[in-house]
Amino acid sequence: NAGVMQNPRHLVRRRGQEARLRCSPMKGHSHVYWYRQLPEEGLKFMVYLQKENIIDESGMPKERFSAEFPKEGPSILRIQQVVRGDSAAYFCASSPPRQSMNTEAFFGQGTRLTVV
């Protein structure tokens, strides 16, 4: 029973390039959450998605960042025209449908983005 899978684990991009981070939730989970962790800081909520819907994007920067969770395939966090300040660890979490008894969120191992 695989956990939350994120790839790549490490990603290096030059300033101005695009970064695509992928997250496959746990089997049976239909809710996906993206978090960003800057050095020496806790995790900051970015966006909450269900299949084909963005439920809450209150933590997403207004520009350059977007997220999707298509009907088929993983959730994607996309960062356009990356800048050095985007360097961070990006974590994905998933949880089962709300009507499930167990609704804890489980985190993946993260993607560490370095912008050079």
Place this chain on the structure above:
Amino acid sequence: QKEVEQDPGPLSVPEGAIVSLNCTYSNSAFQYFMWYRQYSRKGPELLMYTYSSGNKEDGRFTAQVDKSSKYISLFIRDSQPSDSATYLCAMSARSNTGKLIFGQGTTLQVKP
């Protein structure tokens, strides 16, 4: 002012010590409180989940919530070197959600 405050440490203790980790928060709407453990370069792992005020015990770990003081604690008894990690408190106003507000995390080192 941050919604959740947590002393980043680092906290260094000898093996076998009792460790106390704490968070304070400002939002009285928070009802659900969690402690996550995060090893270096890994994802957070849920340790304890509590609802409202009270205590919850699981093995060597005890979580306490005092809503009147807006203060939560995690106690680790008989600490082991394998407990060396960063401990993050997290909380939410709603159940059934992965949208959490995290503290900064406290780095703990347990020395053999």
